[in-house]
Amino acid sequence: MEQNNYQGALQQPAGSGFNAKSTTNDVIKNIDLTGKIVIVTGGNTGIGLETTRTLAAAGATVVVPARNIEKAKNNLAGITNVEIVAMDLMSPASIDAFANKFLASGRPLHLLINNAGIMWVPLRRDDRGIESQLATNYLAQFQLSARLWPALKKAKGARVVNVSSHGHHFAPFNFEDPNFLHREYETLQGYGQSKTAVNLFSMELNNRSRDYNVRAYAVHPGSIGGTELGREAPLELFQKMGFVDENGKMFPEIAASLKTVPQGAATTVWCATSPLLNNIGGVYCEDADIASLCTDISNQKGVNPYSLDEASAKKLWTLTEKMTGLKFNL
Numbered sequence: 001m002e003q004n005n006y007q008g009a010l011q012q013p014a015g016s017g018f019n020a021k022s023t024t025n026d027v028i029k030n031i032d033l034t035g036k037i038v039i040v041t042g043g044n045t046g047i048g049l050e051t052t053r054t055l056a057a058a059g060a061t062v063v064v065p066a067r068n069i070e071k072a073k074n075n076l077a078g079i080t081n082v083e084i085v086a087m088d089l090m091s092p093a094s095i096d097a098f099a100n101k102f103l104a105s106g107r108p109l110h111l112l113i114n115n116a117g118i119m120w121v122p123l124r125r126d127d128r129g130i131e132s133q134l135a136t137n138y139l140a141q142f143q144l145s146a147r148l149w150p151a152l153k154k155a156k157g158a159r160v161v162n163v164s165s166h167g168h169h170f171a172p173f174n175f176e177d178p179n180f181l182h183r184e185y186e187t188l189q190g191y192g193q194s195k196t197a198v199n200l201f202s203m204e205l206n207n208r209s210r211d212y213n214v215r216a217y218a219v220h221p222g223s224i225g226g227t228e229l230g231r232e233a234p235l236e237l238f239q240k241m242g243f244v245d246e247n248g249k250m251f252p253e254i255a256a257s258l259k260t261v262p263q264g265a266a267t268t269v270w271c272a273t274s275p276l277l278n279n280i281g282g283v284y285c286e287d288a289d290i291a292s293l294c295t296d297i298s299n300q301k302g303v304n305p306y307s308l309d310e311a312s313a314k315k316l317w318t319l320t321e322k323m324t325g326l327k328f329n330l
Contacts, residue, residue, distance in 0.1 A: 004207045005282035006310035008293045011303060014276045018288030020222060023262040024054040027270040027288050034059035037107050037155075038272075041065055041089065041144070042116030044072035047163075047221050050265035051113060055272070056081040060111070065098050089116055089140040090126050092324070099147030109151035111272050114141040114162045117194075123185040130323065131179045133187075137194035142201060142320050146328040157213050161271045162202045164218040164284065168195035169297035172306045173316060178323075199284055199307035200316045206282030207313075208330050215281030217271040220303075222286065223257060224264035284308070 003009055018027055038055050042048035043064035056062045056079050065087030066072035072084045087098035102109070117137045124132040130139065141162050145152075152158040170192025177183050178193065202218035209216065270288040271277065283290045284303040294302025306312070321327055 005203050005308060006207075006313070008303065008305050008308040010280060010283050011291060011293050011308070013289045013292065014280070016270065016274065016276060016289040018266065018270065020259065020287040021263060022266050022270075022288045023260070024050055024265050024269045025262065027266050028054050028058050028273060031273045032059055033273070036060040036110040037063070038111040038113065039063045039065065039102070039109060039148070040113045040115055041087075041140075043113075044075040044084075047224060047261055047265040047268065048113075048115040049075055050261050051115060051268050051272075052076065052082060053079055054265065054269050055111070058273075063102065089136050089144075090132065092128070092143060095140060095143050096147060099144060102148065103151055107151065108155035108158075109148055110155045110158050112145060112148060112152060112158070112160045113268060113272060114144065114160070115268065116140070117163060117165075119165075119167075119191055120187045122187065123180065123190075125179070128323075129179065131185075131190055133190040133194045134178060134197065137191070138197040138201065139320065139324055141198065142328065143324055143326060145205065146326055149328070149330065152209075152214050153212050155214075158215075159272055159277075159281075160202070160205060160209075160214065160216040161268055162198050162216065162218050163268060164198040164202070164220055165191075165195045166220050166222075166286070166297075166300065167191050168199055168307050169304050171196065172304075173197050173200065173312060175315060175319065178319075196304075196307040197316060197320075199303065200309070200313040201320070202284070203282040203308055204313040204317050210281060212330065215277065217277070217281060218284045218303075219267045219271055220284065220286040220291070221264040221267055222259040224259045224261060 038060045040048055040052050040062055043052040044066055052062050061081050063083045065085050067088045076082050088094040126135045145160055171189045173193045173196045199218045202216045206216040266288045267285050271285050292302045293305055
């Protein structure tokens with residue numbers, strides 16, 4: 001019987017031959033996606049745009065849900081095999097409407113890439129009262145995956161790639177107060193627990209879905225220059241994290257460590273397409289390979305075991321169904 005990744009049992013590098021410098025063009029080489037249907041959330045900016053470009057160039061039809069249709073059209077201009085459809089990840093009704101429209105097309109879904117996310121934002125809540133980083137980075141992934149489940153099964157060999165972050169080391173999931181109702185809001189804690197939730201969900205989804213030949217992965221893209229992700233973060237936060245000096249100038253060693261956008265999107269594309277993963281799922285990946293276990297955030301590499309805990313994963317699944325009012329019956 002195939003092993004699951006509870007407690008990080010499968011977190012060993014697969015020997016992909018790639019590394020932190022590898023790009024999307026490197027990992028997609030010799031892979032043909034003709035006839036494959038892909039959805040990439042956040043697929044019109046940053047690493048999502050690079051993911052869309054790469055998969056479309058390999059022959060896939062890529063559906064890009066977008067809150068701002070005009071912006072998406074401008075950013076995706078010149079890329080063939082792309083469909084742009086309205087969706088707002090902060091709106092459960094909008095997610096349902098998008099999913100229903102896709103299901104109505106009758107098409108299978110070979111790759112669902114839950115790439116969109118937000119980071120280091122001030123305290124906001126959606127219409128349900130849920131903190132915005134948790135709602136966008138995790139609950140939207142869960143809801144969209146659940147609603148699109150019939151199309152994923154129909155593919156008879158699908159993958160779900162959920163973009164996480166090394167930031168999951170900032171915080172475990174707080175089951176007592178996930179929405180900061182009884183504790184002071186700290187944006188790094190909110191971001192960290194949302195990404196820990198992504199890891200737990202990816203592992204549990206894979207365990208429940210593999211009998212249907214659907215596999216799931218969590219991805220750390222790396223620290224990347226040239227994206228919009230940190231646009232709302234105050235200067236003080238970057239100073240606190242040791243990224244910039246008192247004048248807001250980035251330290252040279254930090255700048256040298258940043259990935260380019262094609263390098264940042266490489267792990268997503270690798271998880272979506274690599275034959276090395278045909279018989280393994282539920283793992284956390286970075287630098288276009290499976291990551292090792294690590295409890296030291298200063299290491300900047302590896303996955304924290306608390307985000308791969310079996311009991312937490314099952315507890316989170318139950319809590320998520322309660323928070324979303326959605327039963328994810330596979």
